[in-house]
Amino acid sequence: MIELRNVLKVYESAAGAFTALKSVNLQIARGEFVAIIGKSGSGKSTLINMITGIDRPSSGEVLVGDTALHTLSEGQMAVWRGRNLGIIFQFFQLLPALSIVENVMLPMDFCGMYTPRERRERAMMLLDQVGMADNAHKLPSAVSGGQQQRVAIARALANDPPVLIADEPTGNLDSKTADSVFRMFEQLANQGKTILMVTHDQDLARRVTRTVIIADGEVIDEYVARALPTLSEKQLIWASHNIETLSYPPGATIVHEGMPPENFYIITKGAVEIMLQQPGGSEIRVTTMGVGQYFGEIELLHGGRNLATIRAGTKTGVEVVALDRSEFTRLVTESPKTAQAIDQIAGERTAENLAARQVGEEVDHAAPPLA
Known part of the structure; x- marks a missing residue:
């Protein structure tokens, strides 16, 4: 479903060149639930930005499904992203002036998916799925952080994308709410969604089907890291x-x-x-x-x-x-x-x-x- 081939990302600044990703090769199969873990500055966010098309590789190829993202224009990328990716952020990123149901309808409006009536019906169905239908007409500020994250998940599912990207989705939630949100991801993975979740939570990372470990811009083999935990990052x-x-x-x-x-x-x-x-x-x-x-x-x-x-x-x-x-x-x-x-x-x-x-x-x- 997702493949990175020799992806190199170099950022240029006044201080000189910084290599964020070093010839990364990665394959993720359809339906996998993958955790991406690593220290701050390891390259996790850059890796996610390659897959979402928010950033472009300096060299190498990024493929999602049958689409070569590195070849798309910005306009093509925006349309592709709206139809094929659901992105869930740590800070929810709900529009404060729109009601909860309007937030969920927004991706469908943007991509021209479904009729206006179908959009509202689908948004209500998704909100019901995440247990938020009773709050549909409230503003985001009127519900808790955990409830806002549930709305963000419903919004990410609006256009029924095959891939969900979750960037620290439980980082601002208490442990009980985080566990509830995680169980929702497990259910979605069981339904065939491909899910990539960036997380610092080691307990959650152990519950996914696979872990991708990033260190110093490179992917470490998870089995080597688990079998030989006393090795340094350089040795791994x-x-x-x-x-x-x-x-x-x-x-x-x-x-x-x-x-x-x-x-x-x-x-x-x-x-x-x-x-x-x-x-x-x-x-x-x-x-x-x-x-x-x-x-x-x-x-x-x-x-x-x-x-x-x-x-x-x-x-x-x-x-x-x-x-x-x-x-x-x-x-x-x-x-x-x-x-x-x-x-x-x-x-x-x-x-x-x-x-x-x-x-x-x-x-x-x-x-x-x-x-």
């Missing part, structure tokens, strides 16, 4: 540039027991099964690992050959991002805290593997001989 950016995405069909072997280790893997989709070979030739399954977990770290940290066979889940298959041996070694060398955290996990898994192997051997020894 470097790792995100160097990971390789790999996919394995159900049952495919990723790591062979007894072979030299090659990569450090983080699971991004599906699951893997950890298998141990028994002296008699049978295999036992130690555990199953899922999204956000990593494997391959034990041998890369401590040397030696792979201690187990790891296969893609027999039902799901698996997608991973991988760093090769030299890249992994560089990261843990530069980040002692990361090395320590991974080593602790590695120790726990080694003990788990040894315990599982011991149990398996005891079962083999206890089994009656074959006739």
